[in-house]
Amino acid sequence: MTTKLIGLLVLVGASTFFVMHVMSPPDGTDGGPGADAQEWEPPGRSYRDPLPFSKSEDCKGCHPDVWSEWYDSHHRIAYTNPEVQKLSTGFQGKGLDCLPCHLSRPMFETGFGVRPLERLTRREDGVDCFTCHYWPEGNAMLTSGPLGGAASQAPCQPAVTPSMASLQLCAPCHNQHKVHEDWKETRFAVKGDGFKDCNDCHMPTVERPNAAGGIRRGRSHRFPAAHDPVVLREAAAVTQSLSARSLFVTVHNSGVGHNLPSDERHRAVDLHLVLDTGDGRPYDVRIERWRNPYRDEFEAVNPLPNPGDAYEKTVTVPELLADVGVRVKRVPAPHRPNRKVWYPASTQIPAGEKRELSITLPDGVKAVTVRLWYRTNPFQPDKDAVLLHEKTLPE
Amino acid sequence: MRRRFLSDLALLGLIVAALSACGDGPGTDAGVPPPDPFADPLTRSLLDPGVSTDVRIERILAIGGDGSSGAVHALLRALRDRSQAAFLLAPDEDHELGYRAVEFKKTGDDAYPMERVAAVVALEKTGSYAALPDLLLALDDRNEVVQNHAARALIRLGSKAGIPVLLANLEKRILQNETANQILEDISGEDMGFNPDAGWDLKDRAIRKWKAWWDGLPVSGTRPPLEGRPYQEGSDPVADRRIAFIVDMLGQMQFLYHEQARATLARMGAPALPFLRAGVERARRSGNATTRAGIAHVLAHIDHANSLELLADLLGDAHPTVRSRAAESLGQRGGAVAVRTLSDVLGDPDPAVQLAAVASLGRVGGDDAIAAIRGFDDSADSALAATKTLALFEATGGKEQREAVLGMLLAVDIPTRNAAHLVLARLTGDDAGYDAMAAEKDRERAVRRYRGLLDG
Numbered sequence: 116m117t118t119k120l121i122g123l124l125v126l127v128g129a130s131t132f133f134v135m136h137v138m139s140p141p142d143g144t145d146g147g148p149g150a151d152a153q154e155w156e157p158p159g160r161s162y163r164d165p166l167p168f169s170k171s172e173d174c175k176g177c178h179p180d181v182w183s184e185w186y187d188s189h190h191r192i193a194y195t196n197p198e199v200q201k202l203s204t205g206f207q208g209k210g211l212d213c214l215p216c217h218l219s220r221p222m223f224e225t226g227f228g229v230r231p232l233e234r235l236t237r238r239e240d241g242v243d244c245f246t247c248h249y250w251p252e253g254n255a256m257l258t259s260g261p262l263g264g265a266a267s268q269a270p271c272q273p274a275v276t277p278s279m280a281s282l283q284l285c286a287p288c289h290n291q292h293k294v295h296e297d298w299k300e301t302r303f304a305v306k307g308d309g310f311k312d313c314n315d316c317h318m319p320t321v322e323r324p325n326a327a328g329g330i331r332r333g334r335s336h337r338f339p340a341a342h343d344p345v346v347l348r349e350a351a352a353v354t355q356s357l358s359a360r361s362l363f364v365t366v367h368n369s370g371v372g373h374n375l376p377s378d379e380r381h382r383a384v385d386l387h388l389v390l391d392t393g394d395g396r397p398y399d400v401r402i403e404r405w406r407n408p409y410r411d412e413f414e415a416v417n418p419l420p421n422p423g424d425a426y427e428k429t430v431t432v433p434e435l436l437a438d439v440g441v442r443v444k445r446v447p448a449p450h451r452p453n454r455k456v457w458y459p460a461s462t463q464i465p466a467g468e469k470r471e472l473s474i475t476l477p478d479g480v481k482a483v484t485v486r487l488w489y490r491t492n493p494f495q496p497d498k499d500a501v502l503l504h505e506k507t508l509p510e
Numbered sequence: 511m512r513r514r515f516l517s518d519l520a521l522l523g524l525i526v527a528a529l530s531a532c533g534d535g536p537g538t539d540a541g542v543p544p545p546d547p548f549a550d551p552l553t554r555s556l557l558d559p560g561v562s563t564d565v566r567i568e569r570i571l572a573i574g575g576d577g578s579s580g581a582v583h584a585l586l587r588a589l590r591d592r593s594q595a596a597f598l599l600a601p602d603e604d605h606e607l608g609y610r611a612v613e614f615k616k617t618g619d620d621a622y623p624m625e626r627v628a629a630v631v632a633l634e635k636t637g638s639y640a641a642l643p644d645l646l647l648a649l650d651d652r653n654e655v656v657q658n659h660a661a662r663a664l665i666r667l668g669s670k671a672g673i674p675v676l677l678a679n680l681e682k683r684i685l686q687n688e689t690a691n692q693i694l695e696d697i698s699g700e701d702m703g704f705n706p707d708a709g710w711d712l713k714d715r716a717i718r719k720w721k722a723w724w725d726g727l728p729v730s731g732t733r734p735p736l737e738g739r740p741y742q743e744g745s746d747p748v749a750d751r752r753i754a755f756i757v758d759m760l761g762q763m764q765f766l767y768h769e770q771a772r773a774t775l776a777r778m779g780a781p782a783l784p785f786l787r788a789g790v791e792r793a794r795r796s797g798n799a800t801t802r803a804g805i806a807h808v809l810a811h812i813d814h815a816n817s818l819e820l821l822a823d824l825l826g827d828a829h830p831t832v833r834s835r836a837a838e839s840l841g842q843r844g845g846a847v848a849v850r851t852l853s854d855v856l857g858d859p860d861p862a863v864q865l866a867a868v869a870s871l872g873r874v875g876g877d878d879a880i881a882a883i884r885g886f887d888d889s890a891d892s893a894l895a896a897t898k899t900l901a902l903f904e905a906t907g908g909k910e911q912r913e914a915v916l917g918m919l920l921a922v923d924i925p926t927r928n929a930a931h932l933v934l935a936r937l938t939g940d941d942a943g944y945d946a947m948a949a950e951k952d953r954e955r956a957v958r959r960y961r962g963l964l965d966g
Contacts, residue, residue, distance in 0.1 A: 197924050201947050205928030212765040220831060225800055230763045232803050232831035235862035236891040238925055291765055410766075411593065413652060459615050 168271065171243040177269065180323040184336040185244065193217040193241030202381060202492060216288035217241060221249035223256065227283035230291075247284060250274060258334075285313050292380065293457050297373035301466035302450040304372075311372055316346075341382065344501045347489050350375055351384070351464075355485045357508040362388075362474040364485055365446075366405075366464065374456070374463035380407050381492040384464075384503075388439065389484040390432065390476065397484075400432050402441055403472065406493060407461035415460045422447030422454060422468070437477035444471040483508055547600030547612060553584040556629075567628045574632030579748055582638045589629035589644055590614055593652035596766035597759070599752060607755045611767060623653035630656060634663035639741050639749040642667050643756055646777040647770065654679045654686035662693045668740030671777040673697070673724055680704065680717045687713070694720055699735045743784040753782065757789035760804025768804055776811035783816050790820065799829035806832055810839035818847060825855060833858060834866035841870020848874055853882040861891040868894070872901025872933070880905045896926060900933045908937055908964045916957050920950060927953070938963040 168174065175182040185191055193199065194206075194217045203210030206217070214233040219242050225231050237243065250256045255271035258279040266273055278284070286295050295313075298304055303311040318334040325331040339346045352369040355362065366386060368375040376382030383406040390398040408415035418426040425444040432439060448454060448467025456465060464470060476483060487504040488497065548557070556570055570588055573581045583601070590598060595614045602610035630648060633641040641663070648660035649672055658679055661672020676697075679690035684706050691704040700723060704716035727734075743750060759771040775782045786805050793801035806824045809817045821843070824836035837855050840848045852874070855867035868886050871879040883901045888894035896918070903911040918930035924946050931944045942959040945952065 195923060195925055197947060200924040200928060205925070205932065205946060207928070207932060209769070212769055215765075224829070226797070228763060229761065229798065230765065230768075230800050232800060232829070234831065235834055235865050236893050238893055287763055290763065411652075413593065457615075 170237050171240050171245065174244045174271070177271075181333070181336050182244075184321075188336060188338045189340070189342050190242040190246075190336075190338055191240065193219075194238050195241065198491060216291065219246040219288070221245050221251065222247060222284055222287060223250050225287070227278065227281065228287060230287050242288075247279070280314060282313055289313075293378040294373050296457055297378055297465065300451060300454055301372050302448070303466070305450070313372075316372055341377070341379075341489070341491060347501050348503050350489075351487060351503055353485065353487050353504040353506070355506055355508060357483065360476045360478070360480070362472075362476055362483060362485075362508070364472040364474065365469050366472070366487065367469045368464040368466050371466055374407075374461075374465050376406060376463060376489065378407050378457065378461070378463065380409055382406060383490040383493040383495075385488045385490065386472070387486040387488060388474070388476075389486065390435070390480045391482040391484070392435065392479050393481045396434075398432050398435055400430055400439060402430055402439065402474065403443060403470070404493075405462050405464050405470075407458055407463055412460075417456065417460055417462050419443065419445040419462070419470075420455065420459060421445070422452055432477065435477055435479075437479075439477060440475035442473040444473075445469075446471055547602070547610075548587045548598075550580065550584070552580060553587050556584050556588045563622050563625060566622075566625055570625060570628040570632050574635035577636040577638045579640065582633070582636055582640050582748070585629050585633050585636070586641060586644050589626055589633065589648060591623075591626055591648075591651050591653075591656070593650060595647060596764065596770045599755060605755075607751045607758070609751065609755045611755075611759060611762065613764075623651075623656055626651060626653070626656045627659050630659040630663050634659075634666055637666065637738075639667055639746040640752055642669065642741055642749060642778065643752055643774045645669075646671055646774050649675045649777065650773065654682050655689050658686070658689045658693050662696060662736070665697050665734060665736050666738045668738045668781075669778070670727075670734075670737070671779065677717070677720055677724060680713070680720060691716075691720075697734045697736045698723060741778075741781040743781070750785075753778070753785045754788065757782075757785050757805070758792070758801065760789070760808070761793060761798040761801025772804060772808055775808045779812055780814040780816070782808070783812065783814060783820065786817075787820055790824070799827075799832055802827055802829065802832045803835050806835035806839055809836070810842040813843070818843065822851060825851065830858075830860035830863050833860070833863045837863060837866035837870050841866075841873040844874045846878075849876060849879045849882070853878070856882060856886050861894060864890065865894055865897050868901045869897050872904035873936070875905040875907070896929065900929060904933050904937055912961075912964060916960060919944070919953055919957050919960070931956075934960050 171182070171185070189196065199213075199217060200206070203213040203217070206214045215231050218233050218235065218238060219231040220234040222231055231246070248255045248257070253272060254274040255269075256279055257273050257275050258277060260266070260273075260275050262273055262275060282295060282298075289295065298313070302309055314334065317338050317340055318336070319339070320332055321335045322330045322332050341347065349370040350368070351371075352367040353364065354367075355364045357363075364386065366384075371377075376384050383404055385401050385405075386403045387399055387401050390400065392398065418424070422445055425442060427440070427442045429438040429440055431437075446469035448465065450467060451465075454465050454468070456463060484505060484507040486502060489501040489503050491500075548554075552573070556566060556573075558566065558569075566588075570585065573585065587598065597611040598614050599609040600612040601608060604610075626648070630645065633645065645660045645663050645667070646669065649657050649664075651657050651660065657672070657675050661676045664670075664672045673694075676690045676694050680687050680694075682690070687704075688706040691702075691706065695701055702716045702719035702723070703712075704720070705712060726732075741749065743753075753775075756771045756774055759767045760775075762768070775786065786808060789805055790802055793799070793805075802824060806821065809821050809824075818840075821836050821840050824832055825840070827833050827836070833855070837852060840852055849871065852867045852871050856864055856871075858864055858867065864886070868883055868888075871883050880902065883898060883905055886894075886898055888898045899911050899914050900918075903915045908915075915930050915934065918926050919934070921927050921930075927946050931941075931946070935941050935944075938960060940959070940963055942956040942963070943952075944956040
């Protein structure tokens with residue numbers, strides 16, 4: 116009953132907001148976006164004219180900094196990226212379903228919370244300016260103003276809706292992989308000083324010069340995430356200690372607002388040990404892999420379904436004809452000690468959780484190097500992966 | 511003043527929405543998980559982890575023949591397997607169609623194929639059309655024996671969608687091919703002499719006979735003795751609601767749900783058409799272009815005159831992606847009507863729709879299609895010129911634009927390579943060992959291979 120009441124209130128509120136701030140042509144009779152209407156309607160064009168633009172390049176003239184950020188982002192190469200082309204089998208067959216989020220038409224066309232549709236053209240632009248900012252009635256939608264002054268003459272007819280900052284703008288694509296659901300389980304989703312949403316990390320505040328020679332604050336359109344080594348290295352904190360043959364390692368999802376790696380099934384985080392026996396050869400062995408398996412990996416199970424669970428295994432180092440003994444424990448996050456992972460087969464590390472590994476090294480190991488790798492797909496070799504952490508013991 | 515009040519109300523709504531979105535996590539209501547829609551005693555008894563697999567199988571088979579909605583509901587839950595289901599239909603009286611989608615997760619209860627076989631057999635005994643969508647999906651089960659039994663159950667429900675699966679499974683391992691043959695014999699009343707213990711020469715001979723039987727069915731007009739009446743809208747209210755719900759799933763957010771809904775409806779064939787038509791109307795009323803675009807994709811696979819009619823309707827849709835998908839589907843259907851219609855679509859104001867239409871004309875081929883492609887103005891978008899080249903190449907059976915298309919395989923950008931490869935593979939029936947990520951010298955090998963195939 117409470118849910119329905121809240122739902123009704125939300126519906127009424129959101130609909131009213133939509134009508135007041137978005138649907139209605141501004142009439143300049145009161146506050147809000149409509150206040151600037153008479154000023155910002157370009158002379159000679161009606162408010163409902165279509166945008167006089169057809170591609171992101173057209174935005175560059177007035178917004179060169181924002182455009183450059185986007186141009187260097189992975190949104191721009193969402194379609195052309197060779198790795199994406201490979202993993203989606205060229206967007207054919209089963210990969211066809213990847214297309215709407217990698218070559219998206221405007222989100223405002225299909226609506227928040229609904230999957231977008233694909234556009235087929237301007238493939239080199241991937242997820243472009245139009246995907247997020249294009250309002251079909253003929254405006255460039257922004258999160259905030261001002262809309263007066265020079266902006267009132269802008270040919271893109273800017274309009275404002277705070278819903279642009281809503282997570283529901285990102286969710287239709289990024290929650291395909293449950294990233295938003297993961298976020299909701301974190302301390303970052305708790306209202307208060309520690310609150311952070313998608314925009315705080317992936318669209319951080321930046322300052323850019325404005326046309327008048329001053330500085331204007333805005334949001335980065337570079338979308339730092341899994342392809343940014345600097346951001347990646349802040350994701351996990353690793354500690355290690357060695358006593359005789361006993362190695363103790365912790366991997367802590369300390370810096371991510373969702374699972375590590377995120378619930379994009381291709382991603383993988385691997386803990387490796389490189390064993391040094393003094394013979395001059397490195398013996399590299401993967402001790403643990405954290406990821407959400409592909410749907411057809413039926414054999415995959417998560418041995419740590421509940422916080423506090425532990426399991427043991429041995430990892431063979433074939434070249435040494437020796438085993439590494441491993442005991443892994445799932446240490447819950449303080450803010451949510453009873454957290455369960457969304458997919459039972461997933462071994463991802465939820466935000467705030469730790470994995471404690473008690474490792475028994477084989478006889479004869481003189482030194483060990485602990486490495487944590489981030490791979491954008493599970494088949495990625497070390498040379499293409501990002502090394503998040505490396506430490507050799509004894510020091 | 512009134513406007514300010516409404517604006518404040520709107521803001522309040524958004525705040526509540528945001529708080530609600532930041533609540534206790536997925537699928538929870540103020541920290542209370544939603545009730546388990548499969549917690550009824552019968553369903554629990556079929557999934558009971560506290561008893562042996564044999565006991566669960568006995569329980570499943572024991573309710574076969576009970577066509578009540580409760581029994582069918584329990585059996586459908588027992589049937590599920592992660593390989594063929596992204597979502598389950600859970601009863602929900604708050605939804606107008608009486609269901610909500612629950613994401614299916616691997617929990618360990620999907621590990622035993624014999625339980626799923628038992629569920630299919632029990633569902634077949636119920637004769638309930640409510641099971642039709644789920645049995646169609648069971649043709650994708652990761653275990654071939656489950657697929658085979660689903661094919662048999664489907665025949666009784668008037669659907670031949672499982673027969674190609676049975677034919678394919680004849681070429682699989684023992685037990686898989688044995689049950690496929692047995693079920694084909696049951697369905698057809700024929701014996702093609704397939705012996706699972708024989709060598710592959712003998713088995714191949716029998717497989718060829720089965721394929722000839724299947725190919726001859728439309729010509730002879732013979733109905734397999736086991737074949738039931740195809741489903742008709744209105745004959746079972748539960749089936750109607752389930753199918754309508756699956757149509758609506760084409761407009762939801764999760765791509766896995768789309769995949770499942772599309773596969774189910776495409777396999778359902780002509781009986782799905784009235785539901786798709788109603789789905790288009792519902793989606794127009796609600797403004798859901800994603801549903802309409804999903805329906806346009808499904809229609810490519812339903813070989814029926816009425817599906818062409820619905821495609822023609824979708825070609826006039828307000829949303830460009832719906833139109834472009836309808837054009838793609840029309841190209842897959844082919845025929846003179848498709849060429850005429852697609853030639854008109856080349857004049858669509860949206861370049862994405864033009865692109866889909868010109869590619870589709872290439873796929874259909876023939877003199878009229880070639881003339882339309884030649885006359886097409888490809889200046890509206892950078893992707894159009896390459897698409898026109900590929901279309902002309904395909905429409906002429908590789909006679910024109912050959913070197914241009916082979917050159918695309920060596921292009922710097924991978925999308926161009928992939929687009930060329932797709933057309934070359936379709937035309938030659940060979941993938942030439944092409945790998946988009948391979949080094950240039952490896953791709954040159956694919957070019958030589960394709961050149962040889964085209965010359966040959």
